Amino acid sequence: MSADSSAPDRIVIVGASLAGLSAAKTLRAEGYSGVLVLVGDEAHRPYDRPPLSKQVLRRDFGAETTLPQPADLDIVFRLGMAAARLDRTERAVILADGERLPYDRCLVATGTRARPWPNPAEAALDGVATLRTRDDSERLAQRLRDRPARVVLVGGGFISFEVASVCRELDIPVSVLVRDAVPLAGAVGAPLGGFMAEVARGAGVDLRLGASIARMEADPRGRLAALVLEDGGRIETDCLVVAIGAARNIAWLDGAALATDRNGLRCDRFCRALGADGLPAGGIFAAGDVAHWPNPHDGDALVAVEHWGNAVAQGRTAARNMLAPGPDAMVAHDHLADFWSQQFGLTIKLVGLTAGADSFAVVRGSMAERRFLAVFGKAGRTVAAASVDSARWLPAYRAAILQGAPFPPLIGGLDAPRRIETQVLEDAAR
Amino acid sequence: MRVVVDLNRCQAYAQCVYAAPRHFVLHGREALVYDTAPDDADRAEIERAAQACPVRAITACLSESAENTAEHTAENGAAR
Amino acid sequence: MSTLFERILDPANRADPYGLYAELRRQPICPQDDGTYVVGTHAEIDRLLHDPRISSDDLPDPQHFRWTGHPITDLIVRPVRAEIRKRHRPFIFRDPPDHEALRGRVMRAFSVARVRGMRAKTERLTRELIDKLAGKTRIDLVEEFSYPLPVTVICHLLGVPPEDEARFHGWATQLATALEPNQRGDEATQIKNEETFAEIADYIQDLVKAKRREPEDDILTDLAAGDDAERMNDYDLIATAVLLLVAGHETTVNLITNGMLTLLRFPEHLERLRREPEIAPRLIEELLRYEPPVHYRTRLALADIPIAGTTIPEGAPVVLLLASGNRDPSRFTDPDRFDPDRRDNCHLGFGGGLHYCVGAPLARIEAEIALVALSRRLREPRLLADPPPYRQGASLRGPSALPLAIAGVGEG
Numbered sequence: 001m002s003a004d005s006s007a008p009d010r011i012v013i014v015g016a017s018l019a020g021l022s023a024a025k026t027l028r029a030e031g032y033s034g035v036l037v038l039v040g041d042e043a044h045r046p047y048d049r050p051p052l053s054k055q056v057l058r059r060d061f062g063a064e065t066t067l068p069q070p071a072d073l074d075i076v077f078r079l080g081m082a083a084a085r086l087d088r089t090e091r092a093v094i095l096a097d098g099e100r101l102p103y104d105r106c107l108v109a110t111g112t113r114a115r116p117w118p119n120p121a122e123a124a125l126d127g128v129a130t131l132r133t134r135d136d137s138e139r140l141a142q143r144l145r146d147r148p149a150r151v152v153l154v155g156g157g158f159i160s161f162e163v164a165s166v167c168r169e170l171d172i173p174v175s176v177l178v179r180d181a182v183p184l185a186g187a188v189g190a191p192l193g194g195f196m197a198e199v200a201r202g203a204g205v206d207l208r209l210g211a212s213i214a215r216m217e218a219d220p221r222g223r224l225a226a227l228v229l230e231d232g233g234r235i236e237t238d239c240l241v242v243a244i245g246a247a248r249n250i251a252w253l254d255g256a257a258l259a260t261d262r263n264g265l266r267c268d269r270f271c272r273a274l275g276a277d278g279l280p281a282g283g284i285f286a287a288g289d290v291a292h293w294p295n296p297h298d299g300d301a302l303v304a305v306e307h308w309g310n311a312v313a314q315g316r317t318a319a320r321n322m323l324a325p326g327p328d329a330m331v332a333h334d335h336l337a338d339f340w341s342q343q344f345g346l347t348i349k350l351v352g353l354t355a356g357a358d359s360f361a362v363v364r365g366s367m368a369e370r371r372f373l374a375v376f377g378k379a380g381r382t383v384a385a386a387s388v389d390s391a392r393w394l395p396a397y398r399a400a401i402l403q404g405a406p407f408p409p410l411i412g413g414l415d416a417p418r419r420i421e422t423q424v425l426e427d428a429a430r
Numbered sequence: 431m432r433v434v435v436d437l438n439r440c441q442a443y444a445q446c447v448y449a450a451p452r453h454f455v456l457h458g459r460e461a462l463v464y465d466t467a468p469d470d471a472d473r474a475e476i477e478r479a480a481q482a483c484p485v486r487a488i489t490a491c492l493s494e495s496a497e498n499t500a501e502h503t504a505e506n507g508a509a510r
Numbered sequence: 511m512s513t514l515f516e517r518i519l520d521p522a523n524r525a526d527p528y529g530l531y532a533e534l535r536r537q538p539i540c541p542q543d544d545g546t547y548v549v550g551t552h553a554e555i556d557r558l559l560h561d562p563r564i565s566s567d568d569l570p571d572p573q574h575f576r577w578t579g580h581p582i583t584d585l586i587v588r589p590v591r592a593e594i595r596k597r598h599r600p601f602i603f604r605d606p607p608d609h610e611a612l613r614g615r616v617m618r619a620f621s622v623a624r625v626r627g628m629r630a631k632t633e634r635l636t637r638e639l640i641d642k643l644a645g646k647t648r649i650d651l652v653e654e655f656s657y658p659l660p661v662t663v664i665c666h667l668l669g670v671p672p673e674d675e676a677r678f679h680g681w682a683t684q685l686a687t688a689l690e691p692n693q694r695g696d697e698a699t700q701i702k703n704e705e706t707f708a709e710i711a712d713y714i715q716d717l718v719k720a721k722r723r724e725p726e727d728d729i730l731t732d733l734a735a736g737d738d739a740e741r742m743n744d745y746d747l748i749a750t751a752v753l754l755l756v757a758g759h760e761t762t763v764n765l766i767t768n769g770m771l772t773l774l775r776f777p778e779h780l781e782r783l784r785r786e787p788e789i790a791p792r793l794i795e796e797l798l799r800y801e802p803p804v805h806y807r808t809r810l811a812l813a814d815i816p817i818a819g820t821t822i823p824e825g826a827p828v829v830l831l832l833a834s835g836n837r838d839p840s841r842f843t844d845p846d847r848f849d850p851d852r853r854d855n856c857h858l859g860f861g862g863g864l865h866y867c868v869g870a871p872l873a874r875i876e877a878e879i880a881l882v883a884l885s886r887r888l889r890e891p892r893l894l895a896d897p898p899p900y901r902q903g904a905s906l907r908g909p910s911a912l913p914l915a916i917a918g919v920g921e922g
Contacts, residue, residue, distance in 0.1 A: 048434050048466060055463050060455070064467035068432040068491040309438045338438045345458035349438070364562055371459070389459045391441045392863050395560040412813030412824075413563035415606040448871035451622045474788060481791035482874060484862060486854055 004282055005326055008104035009034030012093050014083045015109030015249075016040025018048070018308060019288030021067055022315030023107050023322075028073050030323055037101055038075045039093065041082035044134055045069065050308060052137035053162040054342055058169060059145070063138050083110070086256040088275075091283060105322040108253070108265055108273060108286040109315065112246035112306060117154075122216040127224030127238045131159055132246070140241065144170060148239040151175075152227060154213060155243035156183035156193075158341045161200060163241055165343035168203045175206040175235055177213065177227075188350060189425050191360050192374060192386055195367050196343070203344045208233075216240075246306060248290050258284070264292040264304045270330040271318035285322055287314035296334045297401070298353060298383070305353075307339040336402060346370060349391055352384030352401045361408050361422045364393055364415045373397065377407025377422075431468045431476055431492055439487035446479035446488060454479055467493075513542045515829065519692045519904045525897035527805070527904070528846065531834035538818035546691075546827045547811070550834035552841035552858070554818050558830060559863035561815065566865055568810040568827060569603045569688065570695055571596065591704035597745045598707065600753035602865060603688075609864065612746055616754070616868055619732040625871050628663055632876055635662055636883045644919045648894065651912040655884070656766035657759075660876055664758025667872075668751065669721060669728025674713070681710045682759035685752065689905045691808055691827070707752070714751045715744070729754070754869075762873045764803035764908030766880045769794070771912060772801055773885065774893045776848055784885040790878045793850035797877070798836075798859025800848050805833035805907045807861060832858040833907075890917035 011027060013020045016038050024036060040046070048065040056063045069075075078095060085094040086106070093101040114130035117123035131140055144151070144167070151167050153160040156178030167174035176183070183200075184193035200207050208229075217226040226236045248264040258281055259266035259274040265286045266274045271293065273284040286293075288311040294300035313335035321330040340349045357376035365372035365388075373393050376384035382405045385397035400409035408420055433453070435446075442460035446453075453465040453476060468476055470492055480488040517523055518530050534540055534550040541547050549555050558564050577584050601612040639655050649655075665675050684706045687693040694700070714730075721731040733747055742750070773780035783793060809828040814821050822828060835858045837845040842852070860867035867873070884891075894913040901910040 050437070051466055060463050061453075061465040062467050066432050066467070067434050068489050070491060309436070312436075340437045342457070342461040342463075345461065347442070347458070347460035391460055392560055393562050394441075396557055396562065399557050410561065410563060413561070414565065414812065415562060443866050445871060445874075448622050448625055449874075451626070477788070478791045478874075481795050482871070484856070484860065484866060486856055 006104075007325070008032070008283075008322065010037075010103050011035065011105045011107070011322060012037045012039065012101045012103040013107045013109060014039045014093055014252075015107075015111055015288065015290070016042065016044070016046045016077070016079060017109050017111050017288055017311065018046060018067065019111070019311035019315035019318075020107065020109040021046040021069065022312045023109065023287060023319040024073055024075055025070065026316045026319035027323065028070075030320060032323055034104075036073070036075050037078060037103075039078045039081065039083050039095065039101070041080070042133060042135075043080040045077065045079065047134055049132075052134060053131055053159050054166060056137045057141050057144055057163065057166045059141060063134070063141065065134065083252050086253055086258075086284075088256050088258075088281060088284070103283065105283045105285065107315075107318055107322065108284065108290060109288045109311075110249035110252070111289040111311075112248050114242070115245045115247045117242045117244075119216075123242070124222075125216060125218050125224045126222055128216070128240045128242065130242050131163065143239055144172060147172060148237070149173065150235065150237045151239045151241065152177065152235055152237045153241045153243055155245070156180055156185075157243060157245065158184065158187065158343075159243040160241070161196060161343050162341060163243070164200060164205045165203065168205060168344070173206070174204075175208060175237070176200065177211040177229070178207070178209050179212045181209055183207070183209070187354065188348070188386055189354050189357060189360050189376060191423055191425075192348075195388075196348075199344050199346065199370070246289070248304070250290060257281075261292075263302070264290045266292045266302070269294050269296065269300075269332040269334075270321045270327065271314060271333050272321065272330075285318040287311065287318040293333060295337075295353070296332065297336055298356075303337075303353065303355070305335075305337045307337060309338045310335050336398065338398075346388055347391065348386065348388050349394055350384060350386045351394060351398045352376065352382075354384045354386075357383055357425050359407060359422050360425050361420050362417060363408050363410070363420055365390055366417060375408050376425075380407055381405070382407045382409045431470055431473060431490055433464060433466055433468060433476060433488065433490045435462060435464055436487040436489075437462060439485045441485060443484050445482035445484060449478035449482045450475035513544070514540060515542050515546060515548045516692075518831075519690075521900070521902060521904075524900040524904065524907060527833070527907075528837055531831060531837055534831065534834055535838060539820045539822065541820075546829060547822045548829045548831060550831040550838075551818070552835040552838040552856075555830045555832060555835040555858060556856075556862060557817065558809070558815075558828065559858075559861065559865075563811065563813040563815050564828065565605050565810040565812050566609070566807075567599070567603055567605050568808050569596075569599060576697055588701070588704070591708055592700075594711070595704050595707050598711065598749040598752070600749040601746075602753060606864065612742070612750065613864075613868065615733060615742060616729075616750060619729040620868060620872070622871075624667065624729070625875070628667060628872065629875055629879070631666060632659070632663055632879045633883075635659055636879050640883060640887050640919055643888075643916065647915060647917070649914050649916060651770055651914055652763065652767055652909060653911065655880070656763045656770075656912070659766065659880060660762035660873075661759055663762075663872070663876060664755060667729055668754060668758075669726055669730040670717065670755070677713070678710075678755055678759060681706050682756045685710070685756050686760045686903060686906050689804075689807070690903055691829070692904075693902075710752055710755075711748050714748045718744075718747060718751075757869055760903075760906045761803045761869070762876050764906065765794075765797065765873055765877050767909050767912050768801035768803065769797050769877060769881050770884055770891075770914075771893070771896075771898065771909060772797060772848055773881070774891060774914075775896070779848065779850060780885050780891075782850075783881065787882045787886075789850055790882050791874070792852075792855075794874060794877045794881070795855050795857060795859075796848060796850045796852055799842070799852075799855055799857030800836070802833050802836060802857070802859035803873075803908060804859075804861070804867075804905060806831045806905050807865075832861065887920045888914075888916050889920055891915070 082096045084096045114132035150173045152175045154177045182190045182193040219225045250260045257276040267286045272280040275281040289306040292304045295303040317333040324330045359377035371389045373390045387394045538551040538554045725731045811826045860870045892915045898909040
């Protein structure tokens, strides 16, 4: 398409997000001098989310987590205004108030939102919250300051565990309800999830596995009073945090004939969004949580990575490719997924993707010392490594994953268990 | 100021804690917790912290003013 | 024909080893004739610093072949000294889990408050040392400034009485040979090291006893404290104290001297530092890249390590040439240019991984205060010898003297 081979001078980034800001910084760093519009449905400039489930709740420092933004970015902000529609024919983003923002290149970086509690009446009760945005975090921090008698988290992911950790640090009683038999298994596999379950229990978390909420009880003023569980149990609480995952913000793309589904916006390895016809949609790119892309580290299997590092890297790659004169000058997005979590005084870091892993082994340190490095294998290859307070070994394992080293990698040496015991991972991790 | 640390890169060398202890704290062995919005007056300390990071994980700049201090290297440089 | 690494060790190449490093980097992993593997590229050094198959416990066991003919010396004194020395391996030559325990103790003693508390003292010492240069037109920066400053600081931190400082000069120089593989394997050096160690150990032992009797606010008191169960054993205590003293004597001196040498070679940066002292932190990081105080560290491969198309075999000595990694063009744009505005300066000046320099925060404080003060107060400083004479060491590399002409000393 001729429009895509000429240099852009109107770029619209939809999503005042980490990925969006990363793209904006890269565009300017690469010399783009045209109009740069950043659209965000929240009133805030791009801000950092990881602190929202940790230090902001604990009030270690302030709640202001706006990301550093070089002054010379020269961005035109459209904040507090959601994008409503994409007009591919006219190449324009249409905002909720009707404003049309024409573009030569458009980056879709609208990310995800917290998946709401499925029963709308219960979700609307006072005391039932989700945690995704800055405003969510400030509200929850305020609740924690009032010292609720008990906080309950529903969901077995990292948000649940991080918030539970903060509650324990603040000496607030906390229950975590997890539908599965093991928490965190989807992200880090059953053995590591089981380890974290023990850590959480050791810190005083009332962790209930195989538990789900049958219904909620409210007081006459519409305030949450108690939860009744499927097993008949009852927990009195006026503070429930629903942390049951995220949903991708793609509804505004309905009608644009793009390849969207519940996994996000499908794109190719150059971060070019694909149309419903499977071909690159002219001038449209995607980055961050919303992008569904072929992962070269996993045989081009499609993946959506909801992590900080990917948002930064993919925003950067998309930006470079938006400026490329043609596909030959584009760079492939080949970020190796990574993420971290802090909870119960431990730092967990993961490199690679555990999805589909069939084996797991602790290869340095030990779970008993709460300081170890573990690796994940898939069909004989090392695909991921997790460290718990052992971050300085991780770069060597990252290199091994990138090389597709046999599982387990890096045999011998320091701090190794006498015998490496490989555990077979069941479906929970897949 | 506005500060962000790429905690994927961080290996808890704690150099920032020595440089700016009111703004960077280690919890446990490796959990770095930091002030995302330090006062502009603490710019010298934040700059020392950003420069001392062995893995260049710290990005900082002045709040909304026209000038930015520390580099935006962590992201920009890594991909080169 | 000598190997590339032998040429790097050769004192004749001390003033400018960087050409040899460039030659070395043609191959990321360079096997030498003696079975040593030298690594000079940034990516591979960085990877090996984080590789758990690499050990830091590589000090050779003392071996004595030459007999003096005195049975007491040969059969008792020397073997006992050798054994004593062997038991006093400091934590830079130890691996996990011992290393973590020892280093953890040291880090706690090297507390943030204590290290930062040295700022005022360092500023005062810096002022006094520069004041003493008043009236001179020729100075030796090493003897009159870069050596006494960090030595006084480390002695104060550790709790070594100022009147004893002088005794450490010779001891520290001798013991620093432990980092130089070509010296430490040599029998005469070993014997001398054992004698020196015996003297310094006696001294520290007495000092520790005094600290236990009368605790003070210093690192040695902290290290010597603790109940019997958690008390550091005396071998580790002495080894740690000796290590901190030697490191305090032999490294920061190079950072400050190399700093002034570099700034005098590029006077526009000296002038800029004088006018904009706030650039000091990044300028110092660039110095740590461009002219680091420690050029290499040695390691031992505990397993076969496939890397960069070759395999370092189990048992092989490994040399990580940090200073070469710092000049690797595949990591740094225009690496031979001294550029304080450099971005993404992931230098290896303080090493990396588990053994990252414990003294780094202190060294940064000292270098910042020293270089800013020197840039402001020395009037028209000029190098009298370029290159200056260098000390013996190829790892702890730095000028033995830095003769300067100055037109006086200002108020700053």
